[in-house]
Amino acid sequence: MGTALVYDDEMTKYKLLWVDPVCELEVPERLQVSHQALVRSGLAGRCVPVPVREATDEEVLLVHSAEYLEGVKKTPFMDLEDLMAFTQQYGDVYFHPNIYHCAKLAIGATLQLVDRVMTGKVRNGMALVRPPGHHSQTSQANGFCVFNNVAIAAQYAKKHHGAKRVLIVDWDIHHGQGIQYCFEDDPSVLYFSWHRYEHQSFWPNLRESDFDSVGSGKGAGFNINVPWNQVGMGNSDYLAVFFHVLLPVAYEFGPDLVLISAGFDSAIGDPEGHMCATPDIFAHLTHLLMNLAGGKVCAVLEGGYNLTSLAQSVCQTVQTLLGDPPPHPANLGGPCESALESVHSARSVHKKYWSCLQHAGEPSTKTCRPAQQDGPQGPQSNGGGEAQKEAIAWPEPLQRVAPSVRTALVLPDAVPCADGCERFSPAEGPDSMATAGLRKHFLKESEDGVNVKLLYNITALVGKMEKNEVWHCLPFPFVPSYVLCVCSKHLHINFNHTLTYGCGDTVGLMQAALGLLLPLGYQYAPGLVLLVRPPGCRAREDLWLQLTGLLQGLAAGHTLVLVQENETASVGITASCLLGNAAPSLGSLAAPGPEDVESFERLRLRLQTDWPLLQTTETWGRQRLRKMSAAAARGARMKKDESFLGKLGGTLGRRKKSKEVSDLHEEGKNAINAPLLPSTIEIHPEDTLMEENAERVMLDPTSRENLKFKDLLKVLIDWINSELEEERIIVKDLEEDCYDGQVLQKLFEKLWGKKLNVAEVTQSEIVQKQKLQTVLEAVNLLLQPHGWPIEWSVDSIHSKNLVAIVFLLVSLAMHFQAPIRLPEHVSVQVVVVKKRDGLLQTGLVTKELTTTTEMMLGRFERDAFDTLLDHAPDKLNVVKTSLITFVNKHLNKLNLEVTELESQFADGVYLVLLMGLLEDYFVPLYNFFLTPESFEQKVHNVAFAFELMQDGGLKKPKARPEDVVNLNLKSTLRVLYNLFTNYKNSD
Numbered sequence: 001m002g003t004a005l006v007y008d009d010e011m012t013k014y015k016l017l018w019v020d021p022v023c024e025l026e027v028p029e030r031l032q033v034s035h036q037a038l039v040r041s042g043l044a045g046r047c048v049p050v051p052v053r054e055a056t057d058e059e060v061l062l063v064h065s066a067e068y069l070e071g072v073k074k075t076p077f078m079d080l081e082d083l084m085a086f087t088q089q090y091g092d093v094y095f096h097p098n099i100y101h102c103a104k105l106a107i108g109a110t111l112q113l114v115d116r117v118m119t120g121k122v123r124n125g126m127a128l129v130r131p132p133g134h135h136s137q138t139s140q141a142n143g144f145c146v147f148n149n150v151a152i153a154a155q156y157a158k159k160h161h162g163a164k165r166v167l168i169v170d171w172d173i174h175h176g177q178g179i180q181y182c183f184e185d186d187p188s189v190l191y192f193s194w195h196r197y198e199h200q201s202f203w204p205n206l207r208e209s210d211f212d213s214v215g216s217g218k219g220a221g222f223n224i225n226v227p228w229n230q231v232g233m234g235n236s237d238y239l240a241v242f243f244h245v246l247l248p249v250a251y252e253f254g255p256d257l258v259l260i261s262a263g264f265d266s267a268i269g270d271p272e273g274h275m276c277a278t279p280d281i282f283a284h285l286t287h288l289l290m291n292l293a294g295g296k297v298c299a300v301l302e303g304g305y306n307l308t309s310l311a312q313s314v315c316q317t318v319q320t321l322l323g324d325p326p327p328h329p330a331n332l333g334g335p336c337e338s339a340l341e342s343v344h345s346a347r348s349v350h351k352k353y354w355s356c357l358q359h360a361g362e363p364s365t366k367t368c369r370p371a372q373q374d375g376p377q378g379p380q381s382n383g384g385g386e387a388q389k390e391a392i393a394w395p396e397p398l399q400r401v402a403p404s405v406r407t408a409l410v411l412p413d414a415v416p417c418a419d420g421c422e423r424f425s426p427a428e429g430p431d432s433m434a435t436a437g438l439r440k441h442f443l444k445e446s447e448d449g450v451n452v453k454l455l456y457n458i459t460a461l462v463g464k465m466e467k468n469e470v471w472h473c474l475p476f477p478f479v480p481s482y483v484l485c486v487c488s489k490h491l492h493i494n495f496n497h498t499l500t501y502g503c504g505d506t507v508g509l510m511q512a513a514l515g516l517l518l519p520l521g522y523q524y525a526p527g528l529v530l531l532v533r534p535p536g537c538r539a540r541e542d543l544w545l546q547l548t549g550l551l552q553g554l555a556a557g558h559t560l561v562l563v564q565e566n567e568t569a570s571v572g573i574t575a576s577c578l579l580g581n582a583a584p585s586l587g588s589l590a591a592p593g594p595e596d597v598e599s600f601e602r603l604r605l606r607l608q609t610d611w612p613l614l615q616t617t618e619t620w621g622r623q624r625l626r627k628m629s630a631a632a633a634r635g636a637r638m639k640k641d642e643s644f645l646g647k648l649g650g651t652l653g654r655r656k657k658s659k660e661v662s663d664l665h666e667e668g669k670n671a672i673n674a675p676l677l678p679s680t681i682e683i684h685p686e687d688t689l690m691e692e693n694a695e696r697v698m699l700d701p702t703s704r705e706n707l708k709f710k711d712l713l714k715v716l717i718d719w720i721n722s723e724l725e726e727e728r729i730i731v732k733d734l735e736e737d738c739y740d741g742q743v744l745q746k747l748f749e750k751l752w753g754k755k756l757n758v759a760e761v762t763q764s765e766i767v768q769k770q771k772l773q774t775v776l777e778a779v780n781l782l783l784q785p786h787g788w789p790i791e792w793s794v795d796s797i798h799s800k801n802l803v804a805i806v807f808l809l810v811s812l813a814m815h816f817q818a819p820i821r822l823p824e825h826v827s828v829q830v831v832v833v834k835k836r837d838g839l840l841q842t843g844l845v846t847k848e849l850t851t852t853t854e855m856m857l858g859r860f861e862r863d864a865f866d867t868l869l870d871h872a873p874d875k876l877n878v879v880k881t882s883l884i885t886f887v888n889k890h891l892n893k894l895n896l897e898v899t900e901l902e903s904q905f906a907d908g909v910y911l912v913l914l915m916g917l918l919e920d921y922f923v924p925l926y927n928f929f930l931t932p933e934s935f936e937q938k939v940h941n942v943a944f945a946f947e948l949m950q951d952g953g954l955k956k957p958k959a960r961p962e963d964v965v966n967l968n969l970k971s972t973l974r975v976l977y978n979l980f981t982n983y984k985n986s987d
């Protein structure tokens, strides 16, 4: 079963003939570059080519009116004047003599795909079409669309293939209002769309694009809108919507076919969308839909106007449809407040229609909505002209290299190997050392020689997976004691413990998997997913296969499945799932049991502080910093506890940086294994002063009197006042004058020399926070590349946290090389308050606000790597290859080999060993961690390697050890390049 690719370059043969800035984006090259990228990457060659055809009138009429069709039919015979006049009737669209032909091909291409998928000739597929479809309506062209390809496809699948339920996922960044109108009252088609909305100020400026348009009559609940009220949404925001809105509902709906309105203007770099999600996110979005409807997924191109981003995103989608596991998801912090507000709004308005959402909160009364405007507004203020052309850079998605073996099986000799898999059996068995080791660590009580051999094979297999020689494997047999265990080095989520009463049924477990397990897994980013097939699982084979399928998205396909000896029958189907075949559909799901939902919901609430991807509601409403300071003053001072305070160092915000995640596994584990709260306790976020495990940070009162600190404040205030003199802004008190974002906005605009897209008037807290959000996003985007730690957040600044405000101002002053002299080495004490087991604990941490001017300025010195990464990403590979060759020349002496720079130096081990080789000495093993487990151990290793470099006479590396550990490519490159220049001629 393959993946269909429907394409014909005839659809590139129409274009805009006159000048129209609104339509000039929609160019034939969109289709050409997408197709070329598929051909060049070899993906097109792996697909089943399917020819296009013209749609019949009857097919067009499935959605459109006869009058409209007759009108469009005349366009091939019109002259330029007539075409322009015809175009005038509609919004944001253009006609061309060949567009009618292409529009019929676009429908026909889509229907060809639906035919192949519905009859099982292929598993899934993509149609690359022009013109797109989702804006076109019964009697109207609109938004570059002539006929509604996807809407017609849904009607067609119902009529000609007996599809009872069709899910349409519209991930284009515009609202496909045409599809919404078409199925408004139709419960057989579930339409989901997310779209840039900005409180109705973005095109098509429709009131009915908001979250509260849920469908009407029998179709109520079958229209799901998730409006984005800010630009800049990223991977976490998209995933959060999938986990907490789309997927639960989609699984409850149980479609027979999934149609994707696959517009890629939702990707980074798009001039229309202004979003930040990277092209690889489409691999995940696609993957997460591929186990619905028995895998029957048809992706149909809609928008996408940045040709680079478009082509990359199309490739990610098609490669995933082909069955290649998605890459490690990148940059998952957590959703932003605005995204959470959208998620919450959509969940709350749909809770009465979908039992999976029954626990969603009430609709927020605080929703900020600007006064209704009459009709659409003028052109976007932020998008126009030059600003749009400004280059936005992002790393090209890494090639997903297929290993030579996709799925390997460890089986007893008597069991035949499943089709398409490879039997794994290493030539030599374990030697006596390995045997002793395995016995000692794993099989203390067992004398069984079979198990030793088996365990040995499993460890050998995992070794192969680490080297990407195998993606999945299925060893056998095993003695499981868990129902389901997703595990890697640190995290074990044991469903048997966590949801003891839950998961009595398929629904409960499915909802837990979507709303809890997947977000946790994505955020944790494991290197390996270990799935243990529970005993007696045969009755729920379909559920097992769903989980096996979905979890392959987590570790770049590295999945180890353990199956019991007496479950031979399941090996074949499980292996088929690992090979990329979709799990069978679960049908539509009933309501989960109330205890399931409850225990699941409580667990989610408990864990969400540490795992932001679990959040479904915005949090700022709950922050009560002022009250908290009082509580903190009353709380007893805690002694400096390194493990506790160490963890908090550098964290002002609530959100965890990825480097802290490893520290959190303990807490996560404790939370999971701790007995559940008694169910009588109701959680009222508004009443709780602080959430469990939440942290608050504030300046210690004695530090306020610190002279150097006071001096620093004065210098900063004078600086702001001189910068903002023309604005007639006078700042007296940093806390009172900076918290609402107004001064920060003006200051940043002055320094940066450009305007931000923010509201001028900011009386309400919501608008203040939105403004802060925009300002900080811009600041962070500017500062982050320099490795300046981000010690501030919207919440900390808005709550008048002086330390956060000062950190921000110092960074700005340094970045813009302010003509001031900051006092050096200013430190303050900060009180950290944390709620643990219902009790407030407090501790003191020292925060270094400034170091030396030289160091602070040094951070912003641009070096060759900034230039390389920003301006010549194509040369990057050349640099990487020469660095790999260089390090391998030395590491090979120890029989070590590096294939990837990004990750393989992150734990510092190779760096240390490399220094030994370069300087020709033996590094005593007790000086570093050969198999570092924690973040700290890795940082120790890298820092130690840096010491060795300095001992060897090299300059102090410009990178921070933490950055190398955090897989910061630029930092790693800097370090290696430094070595390269100094040792390239040594043997």
Ligand code: Q6P
Binding pocket: 022, 092, 132, 133, 134, 135, 143, 144, 145, 172, 173, 174, 175, 203, 263, 265, 272, 302, 303, 304, 380, 383
């Ligand atoms: C957007 C036209 C431009 C307003 C200028 C299937 C694909 C699409 C079309 C968008 C048309 N308005 N800022 O249609 O949704 O990408």
Ligand code: ZN
Binding pocket: 172, 173, 174, 263, 265, 302, 303, 304
């Ligand atoms: Zn679009």
